[in-house]
Amino acid sequence: MRLIFRWLRENLFSTWYNTLLTVLVIWFLWVAFSGLFQWAVRDAVWSGGAAACQQARQLAQAEGRSWGACWTVIPENLKLFLAGTYPAGELWRIWVCVYISAAMLGLSAGVWRGLVRDVVVALGAAALVLLVLPFSWTERLWMFGIVLALVVPLGLRWVARSRIPRVRWILGGGWLALPILVVWLIGGGGPLPKVESTQWGGLMLTVLLAVIGIVASFPLGVLLALGRQSTLPIVRWFSILYIEIVRGVPLITVIFMASLMLPLFLPGHLRIDQALRAMIAFTLFTAAYIAENVRGGLQSISRGQIEAAQALGLSHWLTTLFIVLPQALRAVIPANVGQFISLFKDTSLVFVAALLDLFNIGRSILANPQWLGTDREVLLFVAFVYWVFTYAMAHLSRRLETILGVGER
Amino acid sequence: MRKKILAVSLVILLVLPLLSSSQGQPATTLGKVQARGKLICGVNNAVPGFGFVDPQGNYSGFDIDYCKALATAIFNDPNKVEYRPVTAASRFPALQSGEIDVLIRNTTWTIDRDVGLPFNFAPTTFYDGQGFMVRKTSRINTLKDLNGATICVLQGTTTEQNLADMARRLGITIKPLVFSDVNARDKAYDEGRCDAMTADASGLAAARIKLSKPDDHKILPELISKEPLGPVVRHGDDQWFDIVKWTVFCTMEAEELEVSSKNVAQLKTSQDPRIRRLLGLEGDFGKKLGLDNAWCANVIEKVGNYGEIYDRNVKPLGLERIADGKPSPNALWNDGGLIYAPPFR
Numbered sequence: 001m002r003l004i005f006r007w008l009r010e011n012l013f014s015t016w017y018n019t020l021l022t023v024l025v026i027w028f029l030w031v032a033f034s035g036l037f038q039w040a041v042r043d044a045v046w047s048g049g050a051a052a053c054q055q056a057r058q059l060a061q062a063e064g065r066s067w068g069a070c071w072t073v074i075p076e077n078l079k080l081f082l083a084g085t086y087p088a089g090e091l092w093r094i095w096v097c098v099y100i101s102a103a104m105l106g107l108s109a110g111v112w113r114g115l116v117r118d119v120v121v122a123l124g125a126a127a128l129v130l131l132v133l134p135f136s137w138t139e140r141l142w143m144f145g146i147v148l149a150l151v152v153p154l155g156l157r158w159v160a161r162s163r164i165p166r167v168r169w170i171l172g173g174g175w176l177a178l179p180i181l182v183v184w185l186i187g188g189g190g191p192l193p194k195v196e197s198t199q200w201g202g203l204m205l206t207v208l209l210a211v212i213g214i215v216a217s218f219p220l221g222v223l224l225a226l227g228r229q230s231t232l233p234i235v236r237w238f239s240i241l242y243i244e245i246v247r248g249v250p251l252i253t254v255i256f257m258a259s260l261m262l263p264l265f266l267p268g269h270l271r272i273d274q275a276l277r278a279m280i281a282f283t284l285f286t287a288a289y290i291a292e293n294v295r296g297g298l299q300s301i302s303r304g305q306i307e308a309a310q311a312l313g314l315s316h317w318l319t320t321l322f323i324v325l326p327q328a329l330r331a332v333i334p335a336n337v338g339q340f341i342s343l344f345k346d347t348s349l350v351f352v353a354a355l356l357d358l359f360n361i362g363r364s365i366l367a368n369p370q371w372l373g374t375d376r377e378v379l380l381f382v383a384f385v386y387w388v389f390t391y392a393m394a395h396l397s398r399r400l401e402t403i404l405g406v407g408e409r
Numbered sequence: 410m411r412k413k414i415l416a417v418s419l420v421i422l423l424v425l426p427l428l429s430s431s432q433g434q435p436a437t438t439l440g441k442v443q444a445r446g447k448l449i450c451g452v453n454n455a456v457p458g459f460g461f462v463d464p465q466g467n468y469s470g471f472d473i474d475y476c477k478a479l480a481t482a483i484f485n486d487p488n489k490v491e492y493r494p495v496t497a498a499s500r501f502p503a504l505q506s507g508e509i510d511v512l513i514r515n516t517t518w519t520i521d522r523d524v525g526l527p528f529n530f531a532p533t534t535f536y537d538g539q540g541f542m543v544r545k546t547s548r549i550n551t552l553k554d555l556n557g558a559t560i561c562v563l564q565g566t567t568t569e570q571n572l573a574d575m576a577r578r579l580g581i582t583i584k585p586l587v588f589s590d591v592n593a594r595d596k597a598y599d600e601g602r603c604d605a606m607t608a609d610a611s612g613l614a615a616a617r618i619k620l621s622k623p624d625d626h627k628i629l630p631e632l633i634s635k636e637p638l639g640p641v642v643r644h645g646d647d648q649w650f651d652i653v654k655w656t657v658f659c660t661m662e663a664e665e666l667e668v669s670s671k672n673v674a675q676l677k678t679s680q681d682p683r684i685r686r687l688l689g690l691e692g693d694f695g696k697k698l699g700l701d702n703a704w705c706a707n708v709i710e711k712v713g714n715y716g717e718i719y720d721r722n723v724k725p726l727g728l729e730r731i732a733d734g735k736p737s738p739n740a741l742w743n744d745g746g747l748i749y750a751p752p753f754r
Contacts, residue, residue: 061621077464085466085492198491201466260502354493354503356454356462364454364494367461368469369725373619375592 043068049076050370073374074381075135077365081381084201084361090193094204095142097182099149104178106153108171115399117154122392124150179212197275201356203385205275209357210344213282217343218336220283221290222329226320228295239291246288252349254281259353278353286343293335297328330404337397341390358382438642438649439483439699442510447489450476451509454494457615458726459515459535468492471722472513475534475640475657478712479511482656482704487711501526504643511653512641515611522641531640531653532661534715535723536738536747538632539571540610542617545627547604552631556581558604561597564589567634572607575633595619609636614726623727630735652698658750659705662687663714665741665750670713673706686753694753705753715748716741 012022045056045068053070060067074081083094102123109120127146135143186208188194200208227239246254258281259274266272301324309319329336348359356364362382366375435441442448452472453460460470468476477487495503495514504512505527515537516522518530541560543549549558552575562569564587576583586603588594595616598606608616610628617623640653663669666684668676676684685691688709689702696702712718719730719739730740740746 057621080462080464080466083466085462085468088465196491198493256499256502260499260506260508263506263508351494352496352499354495354499354508356494360454360494361462364462367455367457368463369457369461369615369618372457372615 038068039066040069045070045072047072047075053374069377070371070374071377073365073371073377077371078135078139080202080361080365081358081385082202083204084356085199086201086204087195087199090188090195093185093188093192093195095145097185099145100181101178102146102149103153104171104174106150107156108175109150110154110156111167111171115396115403118399119396120150120154179215182208183212197273198354200275202361203358205350205355206344206347206358207389209275209279209282209347209350210340212279213286213343213347214340216279216283217286217290220287222294222325224287224291225294225298228291229298243288243291246285247292251281251285251346252352254285255349255352257281274353274355278350278355281353282343282347286339289339290336293332293339294328296335297330297332298324300331301327333397333401333404337393341393344390344393345386358385437699438510438646439652442483446484447491448476448480448483449491449493449508449510450479451493451495451500451503451512451514452476453514454492456515456611457618458611458723458728460494469722471535471718472515474712474718474722475513476511478660478708478718479513479640479653479656481708481711482652482659482700485701485703485707485711501528504528504641507643510642510649513639515638516641518637518639527644528641529644529650531642531650532657532750533637533639533747534657535611535638537609537611537636537638538738539568539607539634539636540613540632541605541607541629542598542613542626543605543629545625549605550629552629552633553579553581555583555605557583559584559586559602561586561588561594561603561606563587563591563594563608568608571634591616607633610728611723611726614723614728617727628728628732630732630737632738648699652700655694655698656704656708658753659687659708660713660715660718661741661748661750662753663705663709664716664748665743668709668714669717670710673709677706683753692754 013019043056043060043066045053049072050070052072056070057067079088079091083091086094105116105120105123109117124147127143127150130143131140131147184190185192186195186200186204187197224239224243227235228243230236230239255278258277262272262277305323305327306319309323314323347357350357351360359382362378365371366378371378435444450473452468454462454468456470456472458470459472460468463469473492476490476492480490481487483489493503493509495509495512500512500514500516503509512528515535517537518533522528523530541549541552541555549555560572560583562572562585569585569587572583572585586597588597594606597603598616599620606613606616610632613628617626617628620626640657642650642653663673666681666687668684668687673688677688677690679685679688682691686694688706689695689704693702695704698704701707713721716730723739728737728739730737730746731744736745738747740748742749
């Protein structure tokens with residue numbers, strides 16, 4: 001208690017003008033945020049469907065005061081926000097994907113510890129927080145499953161530590177196979193009924209597009225960066241041409257071309273999956289930017305290191321692979337993560353490709369006559385989800401930088 | 410030499426699948442749709458009452474129902490549709506390039522679009538137009554009563570231009586209060602900062618639901634612009650144009666003859682020759698379109714007639730076809746509206 005008082009006195013009320021400023025700021029904050037508080041918390045409707053919101057509104061009007069937020073639009077449309085127009089009967093497949101990813105993460109955390117374990121702890125905590133929020137019991141059960149999927153493999157790994165030989169290799173292979181497995185589970189084929197990619201939507205589509213875009217564009221970008229530095233003229237000119245053309249075109253144009261103009265160049269009956277086109281467009285676009293980031297990193301490696309490696313008898317490829325690239329990539333982590341964050345947000349442009357991602361499914365919900373007028377609630381929620389994901393990416397990159405010692409030599 | 414063989418075989422590898430698979434492909438839109446097993450319908454996913462996604466994830470709305478009607482005419486199954494949400498900017502390229510088979514997305518039929526673009530416009534399914542919303546207590550009943558009124562309007566739209574034109578035409582003075590955002594405009598009207606609000610009638614209806622007391626407001630029956638909305642198809646396939654056109658007419662004729670989804674099964678024994686021809690019991694109209702003779706009966710059974718489609722989607726917005734005894738353009742022609750189908754004979 002005394003500590004708090006001392007801190008207050010030293011920092012907020014040390015002189016008469018500081019006191020005045022403090023009071024003014026508090027007054028200003030109150031004026032600015034009391035309305036928001038009233039709307040978002042005090043008068044808000046949290047459950048009971050569209051009818052409850054209508055009732056609260058009519059009551060407020062009868063009393064002649066303003067009415068609060070209608071947060072119930074979020075849980076009522078949760079399925080839409082999470083999976084869009086994905087068939088309700090096949091939703092379990094998305095949960096299975098989430099569980100497999102969580103279990104892989106848990107197992108990896110047991111093997112590698114360090115950063116992965118922090119991620120697992122953060123995800124577990126987030127899932128526990130979600131459990132407390134007003135979701136239905138079945139939804140809570142599904143979410144509790146995430147916690148289990150994270151924790152159980154982690155524990156298993158500790159029990160059977162290093163009993164399995166080459167566990168790291170197996171896990172690495174598993175991570176490589178994961179995107180294929182996920183796309184198969186979601187899209188169907190073979191024994192599973194097919195779900196057209198035009199039915200994918202919501203947060204699931206946003207994450208899928210972003211993850212596949214990131215995973216595929218990174219190696220491509222590195223190759224392009226190396227290509228631009230190459231001594232082979234064809235490779236170099238191709239890389240330069242590609243990077244400069246793609247960087248000179250807005251992303252929305254690339255998606256527009258891929259989704260609408262492609263059929264003009266292909267024979268009439270040949271149709272390429274909509275989501276696949278969007279993924280390819282995002283990948284090709286982001287790769288050009290990644291390439292330039294990585295080139296910046298490559299050029300920051302001093303000539304002396306390369307000469308030293310050559311003096312030791314390392315070949316050109318070995319030098320690149322073990323001396324130049326690790327340092328170059330480490331140096332450009334902040335720039336690349338910035339690119340990935342921007343890719344995550346740019347996925348909302350898939351609307352041009354006739355796909356309903358998180359943002360655009362929100363717009364569809366707003367056109368439902370039942371939920372007319374809930375624009376602020378829906379858009380705030382969508383913005384919050386985007387923020388959670390991008391902030392997590394930013395935080396992760398900062399941790400990675402600390403671990404790898406970026407900024408130190 | 411080896412390089413040459415490699416290059417030649419590569420070219421063959423690339424070209425062969427294109428050649429081989431392009432043989433025996435149907436040339437007509439109907440053939441393509443049938444071979445694909447579903448219709449691809451360009452829609453809007455965010456217009457209240459006309460196109461949106463319900464909480465279960467299904468598309469719903471007035472325009473959506475016409476996609477379903479078309480799928481039912483072809484496949485006798487309203488669910489064989491793939492919906493493609495298209496934007497105002499992407500709708501025409503999407504139709505032109507063949508990404509979508511038909512565009513049913515609140516698209517106004519104008520001479521510029523009909524003549525300037527390679528498209529045909531099927532009959533209008535909804536006559537929209539710029540209208541006015543006023544308070545029921547305000548004693549504004551006609552456009553002339555708006556003299557001296559303050560009117561809330563969106564900035565920089567054709568709506569604003571139409572408003573000025575109307576004032577000049579009628580020789581009245583109005584005070585436009587301009588907003589850049591729909592929600593701000595609605596709020597200002599709700600707070601009584603203007604006497605009337607102007608937008609397209611369907612937009613006014615959606616705005617009215619958001620007001621604090623929707624029942625205290627009415628939409629004037631007079632409209633100051635014409636916005637006929639309906640399906641659009643590509644040039645160059647008259648059979649497909651006929652199918653889309655007559656599927657729309659089928660729903661209208663059904664309402665006129667009082668055939669609905671509820672009584673269509675019983676009416677199959679009807680002796681009325683008009684109904685018998687509509688339901689495909691007489692004549693070969695379905696066959697001539699390349700469809701089943703019962704195509705229209707299927708549409709009525711699985712989707713409904715025009716009145717049912719209207720009541721299901723647009724009526725909840727509070728847009729009546731006949732308000733206070735005055736028919737809107739969307740009433741049947743024999744009620745004084747514009748919904749009119751040529752005879753089925």
